Amino acid sequence: MQLVKRRPLPPQLARVRSGGLLPLLAILVVLLVLITVRQPDFLAPASLMSFLGRSAPLILLAAGQYFVIVSGEFDLSVGSLVTAQVVVAARLIDSDPSRTWPVVLVLLAGGLAVGLVNGLITTRLRVPSFITTLGMFLILVGAVYLWSNGAPKGGLSEEFRRFGRRAFEDVPLLGRMPYALVILLILATLAVLLMRSDFGRVLVAVGDNPRTAELSGVRVHRTRTIAFMLSGLAAAVAAILIGGYSGVSFQAGAGLEFGAITAVVLGGVALGGGRGSIVGAMLGALTLELLFTLMNFYGVSGALRPTVQGAIILFAVAVSTRRSTSR
């Protein structure tokens, strides 16, 4: 198959395409209406807040994945990174509350380190990122299995678990404000600010056309490596929230990389890089969670979730390929 070489876009076309949040918002509203029809209580503050709290890990992972994808790469290692972090946290904390904060720092540093390795292998050794991160995925799965003998040991302290489980009680109007949601709001704001800074513009430029970026003096390798580190950091925070929510588990992060990539694609971000907004990626994650909630309310088996994710990825890529070749 011969693909048409990409030409620079006329400015007005670029504008139409990057304003792609509207269709997503429409889907979001339709889903909300369908859910409310079935379960009117869903929009009550208490259940809405806990829904947003539960969705926080995927939204964070989608934001992390966005940095990598918009710079033209992929990160398939985040799911296994989450699992590894939860298992490591349980073993290190071993139910001792005083170790909570040191272990949180270890996890954040670990996430950054895995991202750094992913980034260096991809940029310095020129291994395609979906091979690099697929390798990292397998390495982490194997390492965790080996290290724990196949069954998680130790336990998470209640202090560690509260981030993913507890909430500020008696908040005016909202009632209950999960810690996870507060953490999400803070980090999402920081992420949006980051994308509006010079770094954000450079990141998109790198994904759009690395050669041009390079020629204009951008350090492409360093920028992409930082993107991987941000994704690793997001995975670490997600691991803290997920471990808190459900406790030690070997499947804590299973499938999350696909969830995050689906969310990013759903949010109108182009696979291959250079286009799409971080708000879109995070709204994509929210839409995906709403879709799963809707499926649950209508009694659709949870086993269909991967199928739905796969269909979304294929559909979105097909649409964007069609768009770019039809001119």
Next chain:
Amino acid sequence: MKRRMAATAALILMSLTACATDEPAATPSDSSSAPAAGAGTGEQSKFFVQADYDNELALLDAAPTGPADKPWEQVLNPTMVDTATFKKAGPHKICFSNAALNNPWRQVGFKTMQAEVEAQGDRIKEFVHVDAEGKDQKQIADINDLLGKGCDALIVSPNTTATLTPAVEAACKAGLPVVVFDRGVDTDCPVTFINPIGGYGFGHVGAEFVSQRMKPGGKVLALRILPGVDVLETRWSAAKVAFDKAQVDVVGVEFTDGDPAKTKKIVNDYIQRHGTIDGVWMDAGAVAVAAVEAFQDAGQPVPPINGEDQLDFLKMWKDEGLTAIAPTYPTYQWRTPIIAALRILDGQQVSAPWKLPQPTITQENLDSYLDPNMPPLHYAMCGCTDLPGYPQRWK
């Protein structure tokens, strides 16, 4: 070029999605999609055997023979077999083909077995353990390998029933005494098969408690680990009989893979979908705490529930004042195969099958099993307090 890369990547993603999710593809007995006759419990399991069921329920009330303070040496309704042909001078080399060590129950059990080997150190010169890591093919190869290693006796804890049967038969033909425990095989060729009363007893005790304690006509959620393993299939099939008889509304039968994250999500989904759930039955207690947490986090009272003898559940039961019961599948059964193998090699008679008693933890005896100094994933029914290295070995 970039588009093609994106498309390739998407394809890779698709194929990964397919293999990364090895959850059971569908829940055949899911009541929400197939409102079957009866109480929503679906078809009876093909593992269900009425005679075995009747037998196990009778065993629940039977009096064991053997020392009362050593339930791992006790037998229910013994039928002794002669083992004189296997008599051999010690010390012995005992080999053990283990299905897996991939859950806390098996970890506690295996530590108990190792401690038993240590306690019998003067009679065992070598103990060989091979872990099949939950793979049938590996265990078949493992058993085959062990046959060439000069073992005096072979202990097998099969990974799955049907697939491992030929391998166990081959081991019997090799002439050494074979002892099977925990999960069974479809052959009588081993000298004995050791297990507690079994799945029917376990499932029945939990289901009867839940259906009696919940509000009449209430909604029950049944949580199972995975399909196709006889021990677990029998638990569910006995529960199904009990629920059908009690005419409760079983709103869902779901597989958790024994994973707390997945369990919590499933229970949470059901609470959202149905508003309330009035009873929870589980075929194993490993994820009982996650199920309880789902109710707590949803701000709902915890309904009658059954768990197992894992300490995290017992502790939560006590602290939260749950309405609960814990049928057990005692880990002390890991001591018995070593004892049985040594008796067989002495030419002593052993019972075949060797049915061990299967105590139930209730509100009345909860305190005697709850040892706050042991780790959360420890099983109270390990029968290991008199073994070398207790308690440190199990921590």
